[in-house]
Amino acid sequence: MTDDQQLRVSKIKNGTVIDHITGGQALNVLAILGIDGSGDALSVAMNVPSDRLGKKDIVKVEGRELSQAEVDVLSLIAPAASINIVREYDVVEKHRVERPEVVEGVLECPNHNCISTKDEPVDSRFAVTDDGVRCEYCETIIRDDLPAHILVE
Ligand code: CTP
Ligand code: ZN
Known part of the structure; x- marks a missing residue:
């Protein structure tokens, strides 16, 4: 395939x-980033052929950089994702997401009796396991549908 054929969405400036991104996960990525389509210029390509992944998604957000907490959650649904920071059309930084051992303050425990969901100053803490995440307070495991448990900022 030539570059011309491969380019689905235009390059961004900044x-x-x-x-x-794991094929099919782009909309969940947008949810994690709190992007609802009303703000920054945004391009999304889904199920694009990829040598490494078979199918991949790409999200391009103009004028936005990501926080570490956002990258941590991204890694849970898109473990092969790469984050490219673009300035004046050049990629100035590129890094792979890393699966953290623990995610703190980014997911809400589904157990309503968990101390982290009570009116206490306790941030949620989940250990990242091979097949999901486990609450460090009450041991509740979230396997599927992680994006539904992301705390909004
Ligand atoms: N990109 C963009 N706008 C720019 C520069 C790059 O949208 N001004 C996109 C490219 O289309 C690509 C990604 O950012 O999807 C990474 O760019 P680059 O590092 O140039 O591409 P590759 O070398 O193919 O990246 P990798 O090795 O990570 O696959
Ligand atoms: Zn819990």
């Missing part, structure tokens, strides 16, 4: 390109 912002972040999240590439190599």
Whole structure:
């Protein structure tokens, strides 16, 4: 395939390109970033052929960089993603997401009796396991549908 054929969405000037997202997860990535389509210029490509992943999604957000907490949650649904920081059309930084051992303050425990969901100053803490995440306070495991448990900022 030539470059011309491969380019689905235009290059951005300043912002972040999240590439190599697990095919089909782009909309969940947008949910994690709190992007609802009303703000920043945004491009999304879904189920694009990829040598490494078979199919991948790409999200390009103009004028936005990501926080570590956002990258941590992204890694849970898109472990092969790469984050590219673009300035004046050049990729100035590129890094792979890393699966953290623990995510703190980014997911809400589904157990309503868990101390982290009570009116206490306790941030949620989940250990990241091979097949999901486990609350460090009450041992509740979240396997599927992680995006539904993301705390809004
Ligand atoms: N990109 C963009 N706008 C720019 C520069 C890059 O949208 N001004 C996008 C590219 O289309 C690509 C990603 O950012 O999806 C990474 O760009 P680059 O590092 O140039 O591409 P590759 O070398 O193919 O990246 P990798 O090795 O990570 O696959
Ligand atoms: Zn809990």
